[in-house]
Amino acid sequence: MKKFIAIMVLPAFALTGCFTDDKPVISATSCAIDAPTKGAVVPLGQPMVVGGWAYDKIGNNRIAPEVKVQITSITRDMSKTFDAKPVKRPDVAKAFNDPRLEGAGFTAEVPANSVNPGVYEVTILQKFGNSVVACGAEHTIEIK
Numbered sequence: 001m002k003k004f005i006a007i008m009v010l011p012a013f014a015l016t017g018c019f020t021d022d023k024p025v026i027s028a029t030s031c032a033i034d035a036p037t038k039g040a041v042v043p044l045g046q047p048m049v050v051g052g053w054a055y056d057k058i059g060n061n062r063i064a065p066e067v068k069v070q071i072t073s074i075t076r077d078m079s080k081t082f083d084a085k086p087v088k089r090p091d092v093a094k095a096f097n098d099p100r101l102e103g104a105g106f107t108a109e110v111p112a113n114s115v116n117p118g119v120y121e122v123t124i125l126q127k128f129g130n131s132v133v134a135c136g137a138e139h140t141i142e143i144k
Contacts (some may be wrong), residue, residue, distance in 0.1 A: 033051075033139045039141070041142045045112050054126055055104045062128060067125065068108070071121075074120065087107050088105060089103075089105030118142070121138070
């Protein structure tokens with residue numbers, strides 16, 4: 001059974017199976033999804049690049065060694081997770097006056113036709129040892 005610590009509301013369905021069982025899932029707000037923008041309409045049949053930055057503010061500004069992007073339908077009947085690659089973000093390090101945050105950037109590609117038409121929430125999942133930090137609640141996009 002998963003353990004949940006709620007700082008903000010996240011759908012339980014959206015987090016099931018995010019990495020492995022028995023990992024606490026912690027909700028966080030120290031992130032941004034730059035692309036696609038909140039409320040964007042993404043054309044069906046084209047690959048989608050999800051990019052932004054995330055770090056664990058409560059965990060002393062740690063950068064996750066493993067990041068994934070989760071796309072979950074708002075009806076909660078479909079959820080897919082995609083591996084993210086690290087991207088340097090000197091702008092984030094400068095904005096927060098913390099050089100460690102230069103490594104907070106990520107990008108993930110959602111292949112064309114891997115998601116059906118509909119409205120989806122985009123969530124960033126950061127794995128830290130025995131826990132997963134989820135960030136990005138209410139960042140919705142539409143694929144059509």
